[in-house]
Amino acid sequence: MKQLVAFPQLGNYFNPIRKLITNTTHLKVIEMPKITKETIALGSKNSPDTVCVPFKYNIGNFIEALNKGATVLFQAGGGCRYRYYAEVQETILKDLGYNFTMYQIGEKDHVKFNDLYKIMLKLNPYLTRKKLIKEILNTLLYIYYLDKLDIYIRKRVGFEKNKNSFKKIKDDFIEKANKENSIIKLTRLYQKAKKELRKVKIDKPKEPLKVGIIGELYTSMEPFSNYELEKLLASFNIEIKRFTNLSYLLWQKKLMEWYMKLKIKKYCKYTLGADGLDNVYRVRWLKKHKYDGIIHIKPTGCTPEIGAMPIIMNIAKDLNMPIIFLSFDEQTGIEGLNTRIEAFYDLLKIKKEEENGSKSRN
Amino acid sequence: MKIGLPKALLYYYYAPLWKAFFDELNVKYIESSDTTSKTLLLGKEKSIDEACLALKIYLGHIRELKDKCDYILVPRIFSLKKTEQVCTNFNCIYDLVRNTFKDIKILNYNIDVKRHYTEKNAFIKIGKELGFSIIESRNAYKKAKEIEKTYYLQEEKKAKVALKTNKTKILLLGHPYILKDNLIGKSIINYLEKNNISIIYSCQIPRDLIEFNCSKISTKIHFTMNKEEVAAFNYFKDKVDGTIILTAFPCGPDSLANEMIIRKRKKHPTLLLTFEDLTNNTAVITRLESFLDMLKGGIHL
Numbered sequence: 269m270k271q272l273v274a275f276p277q278l279g280n281y282f283n284p285i286r287k288l289i290t291n292t293t294h295l296k297v298i299e300m301p302k303i304t305k306e307t308i309a310l311g312s313k314n315s316p317d318t319v320c321v322p323f324k325y326n327i328g329n330f331i332e333a334l335n336k337g338a339t340v341l342f343q344a345g346g347g348c349r350y351r352y353y354a355e356v357q358e359t360i361l362k363d364l365g366y367n368f369t370m371y372q373i374g375e376k377d378h379v380k381f382n383d384l385y386k387i388m389l390k391l392n393p394y395l396t397r398k399k400l401i402k403e404i405l406n407t408l409l410y411i412y413y414l415d416k417l418d419i420y421i422r423k424r425v426g427f428e429k430n431k432n433s434f435k436k437i438k439d440d441f442i443e444k445a446n447k448e449n450s451i452i453k454l455t456r457l458y459q460k461a462k463k464e465l466r467k468v469k470i471d472k473p474k475e476p477l478k479v480g481i482i483g484e485l486y487t488s489m490e491p492f493s494n495y496e497l498e499k500l501l502a503s504f505n506i507e508i509k510r511f512t513n514l515s516y517l518l519w520q521k522k523l524m525e526w527y528m529k530l531k532i533k534k535y536c537k538y539t540l541g542a543d544g545l546d547n548v549y550r551v552r553w554l555k556k557h558k559y560d561g562i563i564h565i566k567p568t569g570c571t572p573e574i575g576a577m578p579i580i581m582n583i584a585k586d587l588n589m590p591i592i593f594l595s596f597d598e599q600t601g602i603e604g605l606n607t608r609i610e611a612f613y614d615l616l617k618i619k620k621e622e623e624n625g626s627k628s629r630n
Numbered sequence: 631m632k633i634g635l636p637k638a639l640l641y642y643y644y645a646p647l648w649k650a651f652f653d654e655l656n657v658k659y660i661e662s663s664d665t666t667s668k669t670l671l672l673g674k675e676k677s678i679d680e681a682c683l684a685l686k687i688y689l690g691h692i693r694e695l696k697d698k699c700d701y702i703l704v705p706r707i708f709s710l711k712k713t714e715q716v717c718t719n720f721n722c723i724y725d726l727v728r729n730t731f732k733d734i735k736i737l738n739y740n741i742d743v744k745r746h747y748t749e750k751n752a753f754i755k756i757g758k759e760l761g762f763s764i765i766e767s768r769n770a771y772k773k774a775k776e777i778e779k780t781y782y783l784q785e786e787k788k789a790k791v792a793l794k795t796n797k798t799k800i801l802l803l804g805h806p807y808i809l810k811d812n813l814i815g816k817s818i819i820n821y822l823e824k825n826n827i828s829i830i831y832s833c834q835i836p837r838d839l840i841e842f843n844c845s846k847i848s849t850k851i852h853f854t855m856n857k858e859e860v861a862a863f864n865y866f867k868d869k870v871d872g873t874i875i876l877t878a879f880p881c882g883p884d885s886l887a888n889e890m891i892i893r894k895r896k897k898h899p900t901l902l903l904t905f906e907d908l909t910n911n912t913a914v915i916t917r918l919e920s921f922l923d924m925l926k927g928g929i930h931l
Contacts (some may be wrong), residue, residue, distance in 0.1 A: 541718030575722035
């Protein structure tokens with residue numbers, strides 16, 4: 269019997285990662301259902317109380333996958349306690365009586381090609397290095413294109429004339445790209461999708477409200493965990509800028525770090541752990557590019573962000589930048605969020621109108 | 631010139647080394663007084679709500695020291711071993727303090743073994759900042775390191791003495807800055823001592839046995855400070871009657887490491903106590919009482 273593979277959900281990135289695994293190991297990846305309230309209920313029931321929400325989501329995902337018959341699980345690692353997720357989750361799931369093997373990518377806070385190759389070799393003994401390199405490049409390019417499209421869409425989705433016209437094009441791109449194995453054809457697909465995106469009719473005012481989303485990586489990348497905050501903002505006709513995406517985390521972050529440190533020398537001398545430093549820098553970036561407000565999101569109890577928050581408050585105060593802090597946990601009530609975002613929107617609007625008024629008077 | 635040592639967080643790991651180093655260089659230093667509920671209140675005003683209890687207490691201590699000395703020692707630690715890390719609070723603590731209190735002078739050093747900033751270089755750097763030559767501060771560091779070593783040997787001996795008694799033995803597991811803190815750990819230690827129980831601390835494990843004992847419970851854990859606790863649990867588990875784990879409320883590393891310990895304890899009696907901004911200890915004492923009753927064999931009806 270062939271083994272079934274599963275890994276935690278993270279927005280749209282299910283597709284590129286599935287492509288990598290199926291092409292290299294020839295194993296079937298379980299088609300995961302979207303995260304629902306049941307997933308998080310399952311997760312929080314089986315995980316420790318004080319742990320952060322991504323852990324609970326991941327456990328919920330894994331249990332759902334294991335119930336469908338998965339035998340191989342993948343988990344990654346990062347700069348905070350995320351790096352220790354894999355082993356704890358493995359023990360919890362084994363205690364529940366499931367039978368599986370778990371592989372962790374990026375066990376030592378960085379991904380080495382040889383480590384990845386060794387893991388993949390366990391699943392497919394006939395895999396060559398050349399093939400793996402080709403597939404990794406292919407996947408990285410896929411992720412990069414997906415992020416590029418997302419950035420383009422986020423700027424305009426609040427002003428589209430026909431609803432879901434952007435989403436259709438993106439879904440179409442994903443569906444076609446899943447089948448495409450060559451790098452050149454993938455690039456062509458991307459260019460075609462971008463052309464189509466340009467044709468979508470939008471109704472954008474000259475100076476729309478612009479808001480930047482900063483914060484922890486999981487809550488900003490997985491739409492369910494932030495109660496589809498981006499959709500909510502789009503319904504208010506706001507232009508959105510979100511920094512964290514997979515291509516940023518995989519390679520852009522390392523290249524940017526020295527530059528970010530240089531620019532916010534006044535506030536940070538050292539890195540703050542995980543994405544702390546990046547978020548402090550982003551406040552400055554958003555001010556420089558004339559954004560109107562910032563939304564900082566994080567799961568409850570996220571240690572690196574808690575450490576960075578006083579510094580973010582400080583820099584936002586010095587730069588006179590409106591900022592709202594949102595903390596998400598396993599409760600899924602959406603009304604509280606709606607009220608706060610609405611109030612924030614009103615404040616931004618009033619502030620903008622006042623600024624414009626004073627300008628025209630002068 | 632006076633240097634202030636806030637009595638929280640890293641003080642409980644590095645106090646012998648710091649004190650010996652400054653003594654050797656003839657630099658005066660003062661420590662902040664023991665933690666009280668007033669210290670916590672002072673810290674709470676300056677920190678955000680979600681910050682962990684130990685961090686709030688730390689900020690309280692700094693606020694208390696602020697006007698009493700010229701420099702306050704706030705080290706920053708990223709990694710103590712090449713493949714390991716520490717809690718991210720220690721990564722950001724220097725910048726956090728600098729941004730919260732704008733008018734204080736900070737004496738700072740950075741340990742990041744992964745990027746080749748070693749402890750020795752860090753101490754030479756603070757020696758330089760205080761106006762001593764490289765050779766002077768290096769010699770002082772060497773002597774201080776020896777004093778630190780003897781301090782830890784004494785601690786190990788204390789554990790051996792505590793294990794030899796005929797009394798009920800309990801292992802107190804947790805970060806030293808929780809266990810030895812006047813507000814959090816002391817109330818529990820006092821209660822246990824009143825009940826004629828010999829206490830063993832998790833920080834009293836022999837240094838050279840940490841790596842081996844830790845791997846028995848968890849192989850992938852990367853928090854240096856939690857490694858010590860996990861190892862201590864495995865090392866002392868068969869020698870004591872019960873274990874009490876103490877943590878501060880939203881402690882990141884502890885939330886996972888303690889889960890691991892509790893899942894792998896088998897039938898060893900374990901009690902997990904989580905502390906928030908506490909106002910009185912009655913609830914904690916009740917739970918301790920029932921735990922002690924359970925260790926004695928329960929109340930048979």
